[in-house]
Structures are given as C-alpha cells and as structure tokens.
Amino acid sequence: xxxxxxxxxxxxxxxxxxxxxxxxxxxxxxxxxxxxxxxxxxxxxxxxxxxxxxxxxxxxxxxxxxxxxxxxxxxxxxxxxxxxxxxxxxxxxxxxxxxxxxxxxxxxxxxxxxx
Amino acid sequence: xxxxxxxxxxxxxxxxxxxxxxxxxxxxxxxxxxxxxxxxxxxxxxxxxxxxxxxxxxxxxxxxxxxxxxxxxxxxxxxxxxxxxxxxxxxxxxxxxxxxxxxxxxxxxxxxxxx
Numbered sequence: 001x002x003x004x005x006x007x008x009x010x011x012x013x014x015x016x017x018x019x020x021x022x023x024x025x026x027x028x029x030x031x032x033x034x035x036x037x038x039x040x041x042x043x044x045x046x047x048x049x050x051x052x053x054x055x056x057x058x059x060x061x062x063x064x065x066x067x068x069x070x071x072x073x074x075x076x077x078x079x080x081x082x083x084x085x086x087x088x089x090x091x092x093x094x095x096x097x098x099x100x101x102x103x104x105x106x107x108x109x110x111x112x113x114x115x
Numbered sequence: 116x117x118x119x120x121x122x123x124x125x126x127x128x129x130x131x132x133x134x135x136x137x138x139x140x141x142x143x144x145x146x147x148x149x150x151x152x153x154x155x156x157x158x159x160x161x162x163x164x165x166x167x168x169x170x171x172x173x174x175x176x177x178x179x180x181x182x183x184x185x186x187x188x189x190x191x192x193x194x195x196x197x198x199x200x201x202x203x204x205x206x207x208x209x210x211x212x213x214x215x216x217x218x219x220x221x222x223x224x225x226x227x228x229x230x
Contacts, residue, residue: 004158006158033217035218045218056217091158093218103161104218105161107158108156108158
C-alpha cells in the first residue's frame, strides 16, 4: 500500500493558462474525492467519483474545472483559463466502500499559485 | 446541512501539558465524526473517527476524543503534549446518506507547543 500520490506537488502558472493535476489513489479504492483548501481554511469538497463515474460536483466547481477518472483508477483535475482566485491546495482522497463507514486517505496535495 | 465549528483558531500549550482542541457539530441525523492532522505542506492524516460505536475513541499518537450527543461536541484531547504535536488539526463530519460521504471540515486549529 503506497498511499495516495499527487503530481505535481507545486505548480506556478500565469493567469489564463490551463493546468492539470493528477491523483493516483490507493489501489483497489473505488471512491476518489477532490477537495480544495485555501489559506487558513479547511478543505472544501469539489467532486467525487465512484469507480469511473463522476457522481457529484460542488457549486464551487465552475465550468472552468473538469475532472475525469477514465478507467476507475487515477484521476485528473483540469482548470482552464486559471484565475488568481484559483490559487489553493488541491487535495485528493480515496476510499474503499465496502460496508460500514469509509475512511478517506489523503494525498500530499498540489499547491497551485496563479500569478 | 451539516457543519463543524472549531473554537480557537490557535492554541498554545506547554510541552507535557494537556492538549484540548474543541469541536462542535451540527447535523440533522447522527453523524460520523473525524479528526485529521495536517503538517506543513502535507496532506491530511486521520487521527481518529467516531462511527456510532463507543463514544470514547482512541486514535494514533496518544490522542482521543469523546462524542457527546447532548453537547453536540467531539473534543480532541491528549494528556501530555509533545513537540511533534505541533500542526494544524481539523475536525470533520460526514452525514451518512448511502451516497456521497463527503467530509465537511471545520476551519482548523493550529496547535503550537511551547518548550
């Protein structure tokens, strides 16, 4: 069990550019979540997948954001036409739903800075 | 909708002293409650969770929390603080609804340990 990994760990981009983040969950975990954490705040839910299906998106997720989990394994989060307000830590978590309460395991996050 | 309130954005304790981090929740149905710890520039690590079994929950690193329904509280404690406990702590709630078990986080408490 190698844990949840995220790449890149840091990303600096200019306003208007597109960025893509990758999350590799714990193998065999069927749920994958994306959260966003801004400075001084707790993480906020963005979206989640059950296997390859994206089942819910937060109102925080504007049309510029898109997430995929094409084969039910890794996931990508893309932000188009980045804005300075997108600067945040993007956290990925995975869990195994198998009866009872799932426990979400978090990756180290990708810190995005939009200049 | 569920919510979590963490009283005290910053808490300082002396090394060896009692640690008490406060968390109150709001939920229309019996919730599941979690405490996560976050070290600088890292993701979140699960300390402990309450899932309607024993009300006193023991976690890693000597932490424990007690679920008190009458007070809608889930405070985190540790009898003797260690320098390595310095970090940000987040209380979170899940409202089980057989669907999206997204975590709703509080705003966090930064714990400082005084040598």
